[in-house]
Amino acid sequence: MVELFIAILLISFCIAIMLVVRLYSLRGTPGAFGLLLSNIAMAVWILGYIFEMIDPDLSQKIFWAKLQYLGIATLPVWFLLFAITYQERSAQFRPIRLALLLGIPVATISTVFSNETIGWMWPVIELQPGWVIAPLQITHSWWFWLHTGYSYLALLAATLLLIRSARNSPRVFAPQSMLMLGGMLIPWLSNIVFLAGIKVGPNLDLTPLGFTLTNLLVVIGFLRYRIFDLLPVAYASIFESMSDGVIVVDNQGRIVQANAAALEIFKTQHELGMGSSLPQILPHLPPPPNEADITALPAKEVSIGSGKSSRTYILRTTKLQEKGSQVSGYVVILTDITVLKYAQDQMRLQVMALNTAGNGIVITNHEGQIAWVNRAFCELTGYQADEVIGKNPSLLKSGLLPTEYYQQLWQTILTGSTWHGEISNRRKDGSIYIEEMTVTPFSQSPGTITHFIAIKQDITERKRAEERLIQAHNEAMEANRLKTQLLANISHDIRSPLGAVIGYSEMLSAGTFGEITPKQAGAIDEITNSANQLLVFVNNLIGHAQIETGRISMVNRTIHLDELTESAFAPIKLAAKKKGLLLLREIRHDLPPKLTGDPYWIRQIMINLLSNAEKFTEHGCIKLQVYRKDAASWAFEVIDTGIGIAPEDQGAIFEPFQQANLAQIRAIGSGLGLSIVRELTAQMGGEVEIESQPGQGSTFRIVLPMNKQVTE
């Protein structure tokens, strides 16, 4: 039994020695030194206890018992030292504090070693009767109880410190703290056993075993989570490599430490020397907070540097303060937000631009849900942004368009193309509007379409205006058609009686109704002439109407130039005769024997040119000559010796209802003649040429192609 106990004690001793060796290498870590000393104390205690038991001699036993107290008296202090340094995360411990803590243990050791003289510790020391190997049988005096009380006080303090440490420590430290706390409870259990008066064998003391376990658990906890080995290094490394500038100042504002980023920030500004005053360097620094419960000040935006090198930072200040103690300083963190701020400004600008745009803008995601809309969209549709975001744009559907229309839209944009078209939609209030929409797919990651942007413009008014315009146009066209129809009807209706007038006049002239007197013949000529003039006018009217409506048709037949030119002179014969104008007609022989064209409309051109010539010629002659112009064309021209036309007026005379220099013109005319000449000539593929000078007469030349096939 005792031998087994000794064996366990030996194991405990070995454990203590091992822990001493292990902890020695970590002695710079906060808490390690306290643990190291506690294990040395433990080893001394166990060794002393073993020799106390196995040494047979009483005086030797007493020596070993005294030696043990080097460990027993100091062990709680070493635990407390460990707990304090561990909790403060500091390897340093001020010697004065240590000296104070060691006062009573040193006194205890002195009392133990001077026991024979003063007897405050052990008044009676005897061998245990009946046991060869056993500890001494000892009665205790008052100093022993003082020492024991002090020891438990120290242990209690250490335990409480560890509990507090466990409570304050980050989550990663929690298992470590729990393990250590578990270790610290063991001495209290041993104490309970002792107080309960339970005796094992020859009054064996289990306390060293309990403390050994305590030591073991605490050290395991300490070693297993060697975060404190890494943390100082890690902290230092993080501190230096942080992209944020970090400056530690004391409570007087003096710089204690600054990391590389902070030095870089102030490089161009000031020397950021240790001990210099931060408020001088950084006037923006907010005054330190007075309220004890505020640990961090509100972040503040500051600009450092000037001009182009000016950069913007977020400045955060955190108090350095232990719980319940005075503020010892501040940590000032400067985060560079220049780029972020620029991007933010840009984004704000873009959002503002999109929002103030006159067109409605909708951004839709790939699933067809609305992600963003601008103000103009809300105005256009009557919906608020939060009413449509997350919804499908189909909520605007009017139901007036076929499904295929939308399918085609989606097909277009899903293949990456832009869709453009008109859509009729329904507003929130149910009213229908028409919009012109352009939908363009875009992507936030290359290769895939992530969003679509739709730009909408309300074209309801434009569409209505277009419809009104189309209607007005149709009405105008209809009115024009009716006018043309009217002209055609009138000209037809005039033609028949005109035919009768001309026919009867001719019959009278021809003597069908008997012989006539010269005076009667003159009257008949006047009737015939007037009727012919009226006929030219009616033909021009119907020609104009047909040209205007594009309903004119041309035949291609053999032209009998002799007959054609002869009949073309008929309407002006009488008038020319009265003015004494010479009428000349020349058909040159270089023309092909079979000339083709539309005789009716060619005659109409000739009549118009001859009538014009007659109107504007008072003296001289009017000549119609027909000739071959070149291999592919022939021409006829009407030459007069009339008033002529100024070059600047020559363009205008071909417009309908225009006459050059109206003030000079005495003669009447519909103003249709030359416009019809130009139109008819163009229909025949020919050209009108004019040569004229005021007072020098005019020549109108019609050049017509000869390449047409005879269809007669």
Next chain:
Amino acid sequence: MNYQTLPLNSLAMVIEDNPQLSYIFTQSLSAAGYSVTSIANGQEAINKLESIQPILVILDIQLPGASGCKVLDFIRNSTVLKYTWVIVATSEPNMAVTMHQSADLVLIKPVSYIQLRDLAVRFRKTVK
């Protein structure tokens, strides 16, 4: 030239509903030496054409009964009228374009008394 001297053995027909024009055409052809029948109705003309068998027809287009086009078709499809010469007299210049394929001559109204008389005479000479 004295047109009255021409032999009166040639039959002509004037198909025209306007009485004044019908009279002028009739006078014009008579002066050219034809024996003229004038009819004012298209259908009536169709009924009588084959029995009369004129060598020259002056044909209006806008006619009651049957249109001038129908009358012309009838003439062109009749074997007994295959030598009949047809002059279409229309007041619509565009009609000339469509008619001139099947008509021998298209005249745009108003048709001159003298022009028609001279044409008829020229045709008589050709036939001779």
